[in-house]
Amino acid sequence: MRYIAALLAAALLAGIPAGNAHAAESPGAGIGIRLADVPADVASARERSYVVEQVSPGESVERTVEVSNNSRATRTVKVYPGAADITGGEFTVADEGNDNDLAGWTSVQDTQLTLEPGAKKLVPVNVTVPADATEGERYGAVWAQVQDTESKSVQVSRVGVRLYISVGSGGIPVPDFSIASLAASRTAAGLPVVTAQVTNTGPLALDITGSIKLAGGPGGVSADPVPLAKAVTIAPGDEAEVRIELVESLPVGPWDATLSLHSGSAAHEISSTLTFPEAEPVPVEGGNALLAFLPIIIVLVIIAAGLLIGALRRKKDSRR
Template sequence: MRFLITVSLFLLLAFLPALPAAASTAGTTATPQAEADLTLRLLDIPADTQDDPRARSYIIDRLPPGAQIERRIHLENNTPTAQIIRLYAGAARIDGGLFVGEDAGVRNELSTWTTLADPEVTLESGQSREVLTTIAVPVDAPEGEQYGAVWAEMRSPADEGGVVQANRVGIRIYLSVGPGNGPPADFAIGSLTTSRDEEGRPQLGGLVTNTGGRALDVSGSLSLTEGPGALSAGPFAVQSATTIAPGTTHEVTFILPKDLPNGPWIAGLKLTSGLLEREASTPVTFPEAGAGETITPPQAGTNPWIPHPVLAAVLLLALAGTALLIRRRKRQPHRRH
């Protein structure tokens, strides 16, 4: 049995930013609300992931086939009236940099492994309840990572046309199945592209590749230094957090102020996913309009001023010169005193 610690996390919307608090479909981007009608937050996280901010918001774990975990969730009714709240597990997928919750009724293997102790609760205005969520992985479960969500849903009475509005909030589930710890999470920053949008705002896009074995939620910042007249700007936050599945690549985008000079600048990116952090730094210049240049920043541990082929040639010449000098010394006759 895993040791769990209790945390108090007041999340307005645990699924933010990829899933909405109130929508008929679950794949749109959510906008923070001043006060959600329904609050859902995670109470338990494993002790070995207590420092990971993703694990504080989402159910993230790796389990061998046949294992089981339990997590408590806190549910609160913030509406002025009593509400009947339906609780269920649903399927989810990663698509186009978003963690997308499927419509109610769509299931996958993970959703069939997930049960809630109270599938339906009635809460008075301001009342709250803790509900136990259990994920039991069958012994014949396939290895790999699966995605799902725990949903809490309220429905309005049908109007004259028979239309029912659903308001739901969710907690993401990232579950990896397999023995041991599995491949570690990792990612790399690839090429950067500059541009200006139709409104004239400069943009910087960076390709991020998930080189590890777990899904990532990538966010971060961009700082510009050594600009015209020794100007500095930023840090600017990434436009929206991007969810990237293992083995895939997606672009993160920074949108900058319209009056920002073209440059040249030194762009410094710092991207994170949980406890992972990667950085890249390279000169950039923004175009007057439209698409600009594409730059590949130097990888960590390399000299940005010496290309790899040039460096290799210099080393070969140095080795050849050393070998030639040694042979000449060996051929010189010894002088007698």
């Protein structure tokens, strides 16, 4: 019985798949870009997807991206650096031409590519930090962009690789964060949700990923961890909310909840006992109202018919 309950809970707690690791603004019309020169000993998924480097003032760093054409047509691809920032728990990118320091320090060897269907091209990327640059972290992206010239309106699509460049001398800064207490609530749609406030206490930006595990529920039910839907990006000194939505049919609890979060080498977890509020009844609207009361109406009609038949029989008997 407990085994069946555990399987049921696993189904109830099925999470939403994690988002794309790349800084993609919109579907790239069959164009792809990825970091190509990832050392084999790099274990962090973050550093395998993004350019994460510390560079001293006056120094430079070289990396390589791979641009690919996955469409069925020959494409002309523009490759260029762009600006980015971190706001509201998200890595936000700027429109082309709205540059920052990092975009100005970054250059690509090939600014325009002509790629046949299925073709790939390695593009070296150079970031040169001026000698008078102030310490601190900067954000940007290397973009691969295509323009659809066949449609009536101009459509531009681009995909990119994020840049996290920390300017400073000495040892590599150590990222860190703290997690505030867990909270259980419901969304406006009635879905149970677990939230926590995460504060970036280190000198580098964080891309927080992780999962929630619920155990010790009603009847001893437990389930596999449910992942965050997408990474939450937090700038140094800032805080952001981490939230994981679960399915509506999840029992209210109580549950033994453990939230495990990490970004690169920084990892923390927090545990708490959570009970979700009861879901509010969903009001019946419009034409569905009659359908909702149909069983009651049928019962009332049957009762009324029975009473009418009984009355008619009694009247018939009284005439005899």
